[in-house]
Amino acid sequence: MKFVEEIVVEEFLPTVRSMLAGELRERGLTQREVADVLGISQSAVSKYAHGEVRVNDRIAEDDRVEELVSRLGEGLATGDVTPVQALVEIEVLIRELEAGGDLLASIHEQAVPELADHDSSFRVHDPESSLRSSERVLSSLRRGLRILENASGFAGLIPAVGSNLVACVPDAEDVDDVAGVPGRIFDVKGQATVPADPEFGVSEHVATVLLAARRHGSDAAAAGNIRYDPKLLAELTERSHVTAEFDETGDVASSVGAAIEDEPAATVLYQTGGEGIEPITYVLGPDPESVADTIRSLVQD
Incomplete structure (x- = not known):
């Protein structure tokens, strides 16, 4: 399995960077100056200059790529184009070349021949296609999970029932539209352990909280749960988060919905437990990385 984003990372970016490095060197910039400009x-x-980085000839010989590299090389060398402007223009070209039937889409289909045999009504390279949306969610979720795995002290925030980090597609309706970690994240001898890659439809409880919040007006697209602690709530409040309590002992979806209606701007939901129910805090955010960053901030101070 290979995603079109992997084609961009493995084929397009090394090729364009190599071409830009060559353009800038030809215009008199030193290796240090080229490195600063390209980040x-x-x-x-040095590797680009000595041909140690593999260049994809199909990409390098595309007229649009050649024209853009030449124009950006001149602009970056003279200072008429900033690195940010160059980045934006390259991003625009990438999206164009990813469109169905275009260069990157063609290279992707060559790498994954099965795509050519797929239902013709399904457009894998349509940026709004369901597969692309799901792909983006899973990619974002993996990045969020890496943040948590590398956050020293995160294991201490994991409740007895385990934590999860979930994210949903834009038009999510049920738990099958929400991706999370199968089996949850557990504290194993002081180390946060993610047992498997994220999948859709595997985190019913945290997904239910996220979906209920969205149905009642929250614009959150991701959520993570940690142990309940009044001190943690106070820290989150100090960091400008809005907190809201809900009742875990009743219907969770209805209770979360009522909490969001009372506090529409809430980004932290919590319940203080009950008989046989562990108290839990839920952090909401626009994407998994934001949620993970918020949780990580609690153990960094």
Whole structure:
């Protein structure tokens, strides 16, 4: 399995960076100056200069790529184009080349021949297709999970029932539209352990909280749960988060919905437990990385 984003990372970016490095060197910039402009190391510039980075000829010989590299090379060398402007223009070209039937889409289909045999009504390279949406959610979720795994002290925030980090597609309706970690994240001898890659439809409880919040007006697209602690709530409030309590002992979806209606701006939901129910705090955010960053901030101070 190979995603089109992997084609961008493995084929397009090395090719364009190599071409840009060559353009800038030809215009008199030193290796250090090229490295500063492109935001890469001098050793990387040296590898590009000595042909040690594989270049995809189909990409390098595309007229649009050649024209953009030439124009950006001139602009970056003279200072008429900033690195941010160059980044935006390259991003625009990438999206164009990812469109169905275009260069990157063609290279992707060559790498994954099965795509050509797929239902013709399904457009894998349509940026709004369901597969692309799901792909983006899973990719974002993996990044969020890496943040948590690398956060020293995160294991201490995991409740006895385990934590999860979930994210949903834009038009999510039920738990099958929400991705999470199968089996949840557990504290194993002081180390946060993610047992498997994220999948859709595997986190019913945290997904239910996220979906209920969204149905009642929250614009959150991701959520994570940690142990309940009044001190943690106070810290989150100090960081400008709005907290809201809900009742876990009743219908969770209805209770979460009522809490959001009372506090529409809530980004932290919590319940203080009950008989046989562990108290839990839920952090909401626009994406998994934001939720993970919020949780990580609680153990960094």
